[in-house]
Structure formats: structure tokens, C-alpha cells
Amino acid sequence: MSALPQPNPTSSSSQRARRQISDRTILHLFIWPTLILLILINIFPLFYSLYLSFTNYSVISNKPPEWVGFANFIRMLNSEEMWSYFALTGRYALLSVGLQTGIGFGLALLLREKFKASGFLTTLILIPMMLSPVVVGLFWKLIFNPAYGIFNYLIGFTNPAVAPDWLAQPDLALFAIVIVDVWMWTPFVMLLCLSGLSAIPDYLYEAAAIDRASSWFQFWRITLPQVAPLLLIAVLFRTIEAFKAFDVVMGLTGGGPGTATNTVAIEIYRQAFLGQFRTGRASALAYIVLIIIIAVSNLYIRQINRAREG
Amino acid sequence: MATIELQQVEKKFGEAYAVKPMNLTIHDGEFVVLLGPSGCGKTTTLRMISGLETVTDGRILFDGRDVTWLHPSDRDIAFVFQFFALYSHMTARQNIAFPLQAQGESRAVIEQRVNEVARMLRIEHILGQRPGALSGGDQQRVALARALVRRPAAFLMDEPLGALDADFRESMRAEIKQLHIAQHATTIYVTHDQIEAMAMGDRIVVMSDAVVQQIGTPAEVYHNPANLFVARFIGSPGMNLVRGRLADGVIHLPGGNAYPVPEAWLPALQQAVGREGEVIVGFRPEAADIVDDGPLAGRVYAEDLYGGYTMLHLELETDEIIHVRTNRQLILPIDSTARFALDPAMVRFFHPQTEAAIHQEARP
Ligand SMILES: Nc1ncnc2c1ncn2[C@@H]1O[C@H](COP(=O)(O)OP(=O)(O)OP(=O)(O)O)[C@@H](O)[C@H]1O
Ligand SMILES: [Mg+2]
Helix, strand or coil: CCCCCCCCCCCCHHHHHHHCCCHHHHHHHHHHHHHHHHHHHHHHHHHHHHHHCCECCCCCCCCCCCECCCHHHHHHHHCHHHHHHHHHHHHHHHHHHHHHHHHHHHHHHHHHCCCCCHHHHHHHHHHHHHCCHHHHHHHHHHHHCCCCCHHHHHCCCCCCCCCCCCCCCHHHHHHHHHHHHHHHHHHHHHHHHHHHHHCCCHHHHHHHHHCCCCHHHHHHHHHHHHHHHHHHHHHHHHHHHHHCCCHHHHHHCCCCCCCCCCCHHHHHHHHHHCCCCCHHHHHHHHHHHHHHHHHHHHHHHHHHHHHHHC | CCCEEEEEEEEEECCEEEEEEEEEEECCCCEEEEECCCCCCHHHHHHHHHCCCCCCEEEEEECCEECCCCCHHHCCEEEECCCCCCCCCCCHHHHHHHHHHHCCCCHHHHHHHHHHHHHHCCCHHHCCCCHHHCCHHHHHHHHHHHHHCCCCCEEEEECCCCCCCHHHHHHHHHHHHHHHHHHCCEEEEEECCHHHHHHHCCEEEEEECCEEEEEECHHHHHHCCCEHHHHHHCCCCCCEEEEEEEECCEEEEHHHEEEECCHHHHHHHHHHHCCCEEEEEEECHHHEEECCCCCEEEEEEEEEECCCCEEEEEEEECCEEEEEEECCCCCCCCCCEEEEEECHHHEEEECCCCCEEECCCCCC
16 A cells, blocks of 8 residues: 555645555554553463462562472362452452442432433442542541541441441451442442433333333333343443452451451462462462352353343 | 213423314224324324323313323223334233233233234234344234233324335235224324325324314315315325316316306305405316316326326416326327316315315305
């Protein structure tokens, strides 16, 4: 293409001759920087960590990685502690995704009715989702503070002496994190549901009214099946995120008190960057989490496809 | 089954009228067609009757019971939408069963009733499929089945055949008519196709610009249109309408033609437009015939041969073209002069200003 003089009404011919860069060159210029970054930051670590997960490597020891086969995996899967972290993460995911789905869908149903300032209100509700998780962690720490935080005050504990310390009590810390996650990510579920709801044509409800269906019947037989595909996508995204829960947890409790909020993602971090810096074990754990996420996602996706077809 | 009555029913969207105050009584078991060009307010009227749209003013009665402010589900009517409005996530069977399930009918009853209407509409073989996989005709059959299955007091249909191919419309038209005869249910049917209206309606309500122009049987609106709009709108081609001037008992028509007014009409015409005045003469193409010694003449402009009959386009004068339908096997050369006569029983007269029909005897 570069060899052929092409008529170009927007630039003069002399300029074109000097400046001409072939499409192919442009293509390379755009693709390679991205591709190199991607390979360095994503692809290489992905495969290198897979290799490391079969070694006893530690980044702070000066020894080269030594092949240990499945030892790391076996160790992890046989560790009672590790199972408790998985159970904890599962509980967290269930609570957090369940609440987000329920509240998000509810809000979407409310905001679907057009009223004065409903657009403004929708934008307002979306704000938490746009904040950085680190910022969210930091200021919820202040909100939960038993001495001067506003959270206890709002739920009725006006005396700091008897008020719960959400982040320091083992039985409450997980709920505190769930509350923050729900606060932050419910808008996301709501947004997807809202777009699903607005795609349901009015005439279906008109036909249903003619067919003498009650509002309840319409909800179960029309609204729910029609939004189901999008609702399930929202649930899928949130479940994957919940299994990877790290940033907000780190910001709020760092996994504590003790191991009360030690999700698997935090545990990976602890293995990799605290104490012994067990890089090999951390990599193995990360791969176990990856496999679980892939398995769960596949279950969901099958469900979504079924909802699409009916 | 129900009698439906509209009393001074009107609908405004903002300041604009979609339907101007309208009176209409539909008898039990009657098939009434709302006919009119696009945007004249047919759908709005139907939606007000169904309760999907509120009225701005007026009353709607079902069997004498005021339903003006009742919810659609409390009116016991079925509505067939132009674009089917099937539930896309359900199979045909589930779609048809929906109204019965909504009423909490038992499984056995639902099964039996669905099968019954499916047999009636010959859609048993597609019950397991979803609307997306069905042809337009089959979708409309499913929509009809969903309306029929509940045995409502009245059927409201908004251009149910509008989205179908021309071939198909004709057979579906016959099917719907057949269903009506079998069920004998009060039906209001909206269309902008006058042939459909003529073929199906017991009575036709002709609407234009939010106003009811005429209510009558197909024969009435065809032979005795109430005004120029109905005269033009019904029939294809519509009624020939020729401007003339009444003087001394003769109407002078374009092209130097003189039409002696039939005795019986003269008093009414003179009362309407004066001893001398403008009048519009209307006649259907079949009210004229080509005869060698006919009193009227026009230049042959074009000829359409339909086999069984011939439609002649005659130009009386520049831009004054009329249609004459003749059963005689003749082919006249273009530009030759054709002479024709009018059947006095089939000639109609209209007032040029009010555009209303002039009646032979003064009506009460
Ligand atoms: N929801 C609405 N808001 C505002 N104007 C409307 C609304 N619905 C209908 N109209 C107007 O009312 C008039 C009558 O509309 P209607 O749909 O009843 O016409 P119609 O006879 O059914 O026409 P068509 O043959 O195109 O379906 C139109 O001018 C239309 O623009
Ligand atoms: Mg319409």
C-alpha cells in the first residue's frame, strides 16, 4: 500500500511523501509496546510462577530454585489451616456476593422507575465503585474506629466504651469486611441489573397485564427470567473477585485479628512476602486458587448459557 | 361475551388529540373493525378499551358496567398485539399457558385447554419451540392461541396481520374470521387495510385525524360514504369524485359534459347548494359503463386489463381522471374518446365545502 500513491484530499502530496509511514509500521508501533509489557508483567510471571510452584524457591535465599515435584501442593492441601482459610474465603464470598446481589437487584428495581432526579441518584450510588480500594480501606478504617468512627454511632452505639470494635474483634472483623465490600460493589451489580431491566420491552408487561398476571407473577415469570443472564454475569464477576479478595482486606485488617480475616489471597501474600518468603509455596497456593476460580466460573457460565436459552 | 359501549371517550397527549370525543356501541358477538390511515387514533382507541391507556374524558361500559378506570386485568379482555408481544424466554406452550397459570388453573386444566386451542389453530407441532425460532405466521398463531385460551369476554386485535406477508395475510384473515364465527366472541379489530376491513367486519368504524368519520356495515360505508374522506378511502381505487356545477337541473362537469340530475335528487341538491351552485358528484367505477351512445365522454388515458374486467382511466379534462370499470371485452385505443353512462341509483352527491354527503331525503 505504501508504494502506491493514493489520493488523499486532506494532506498535500509533498508532505505525504516525506511523512509516509506504512500501515504495517504503524501496526507494529502500536502493538509491540503493549505486547512486551503484557509478556513481561503477565505472561512471563504466569509461567515462571507455575515453574516455581514445583520448587522450594525463596526470593530471599541465595539458592537457585530446586525441583520438589508436587510437595508444595500436597503440603498445602494437607494443611488444616489452609482449609480453614478456604472455608473463610468461601463464607466471605457467599455473604458478600449474596448481599450485593440482593441489594443491587433491589436498588435496580427501584431505580428502574423513572422519577425526579433518578438519573442523578443513580450516578451518586455508583461513586463507591469508582474509588480506589486502598482509599476505601483507609477511610472505612476511620469509619469503623470505635472511639470516633461514625459507623457505631449510626447503628446506635453512642457510648464508645461499650461499642463494638469491628476490626479488632475476631467474630466481627469478617462482617466488617463484608460490609465494606457490599458498600463498594453493590453499585456494580445494580448497574448490570439496571441495564438488564431496561432491556425488557414494555409490551411484555402489557401482555402480562392483559393476561391477568399479578405483579408478583410478572416478577417471577417475566422480570427475573429476562434479567437472569445479566444478573448471573454480575454474580460471576463478583464471585471471582471475592475469591481474590485482597486489597480492601489488606487495607482494613491485613488478615487479622489473628487469622480472623485471613482470606486465601492474604495467605498467598503472607507466604510470599512475610517471614520466610516462601515463593514456591505461595506460587502453588496461587495456582490452587486459580483452579478453583476456573472451576466455579465454568459452573456459572454453564448456568448463564442455560438462562440465555431458557 | 360482552357489549362494549364508548360514551364521549377522548384521549389527549399533551394538547394534541389522539382521539376526539367518540361514541360507539359494539353488540355482543359483533366483529367491529376500526379502519383508518396511520396515526388516526385506532391503536389509542383500542388501548383505551383494553385499559392499557387511560381515557382523558368519557366513559367505557362493558355490559353496562363502568370499567373506565379498571385495570386491564379486571376487564376480562384479550389483546393481540401487532408485533405479537410473545414472552421470548418461554416456549410456545408456556406462552399459551401463561394466562391460565396466572389465574392459578390446575395443571390438568391448563394441559387440556392449551392442547385444545393448539389443535384449533393447528400449531401442535410447534408447541415446544420458542418464539424466536418461529415464522411470523406461527408467532401470530401462538399469540392468537394465548388470547383464545382464556375464553375472554372480548377480543381486541391491533393489526394482528400487519407484520405478515401479503399471501399469508389472506389465509390468516380467513382463519381469524372462522374463529370468530366459531367462538362468536365480541371482537374489535384494528387495521389500516380497507380490503381487510371490508372482508372481515360486521361493521366498520372509519377514522381519520382522531375523528370517527362513519360507522356502518361494509356495504353502507362502500355505497353510502358519509363524506369525501370515506368515499376516497374505501375501495381501490376509491370513489370517483368530480367537481361540477348545478344549474337548471343539470350538473356541468369538466370536459364539457352535462349530467342531467335524476328527478328524485333535485330537491335535495337544490336545498343543499342552492338553485345554482357547486356540487361534487361521486360514483364508484362500477357505477359507470362504457356505452356507445353514453351521455358523458372522456379521453382514454390508460387501460388496465384484469382478465375478468377492465379498468379504464378516462381524462375528462386536464388532471381530472376518473376510473370506469367495464365487464365488456373491449380495448379502446389510447387517446380515443370513450362515451359512458352512469347508473342513476349509484350516483352520490357531496357538498363541496362541508365535504359531507347530501342525502336524498332530509334525515331526522
Ligand atoms: N404515548 C403517546 N404519546 C404521545 N403521542 C402519542 C402516543 N401514542 C400515540 N400518540 C399519537 O396519537 C396519534 C394516534 O396514534 P395511534 O397509535 O392511535 O394511531 P394509529 O391509528 O394506531 O396509527 P398506526 O396505523 O400507525 O398504528 C398519533 O399522532 C400518535 O403520534
Ligand atoms: Mg396503531
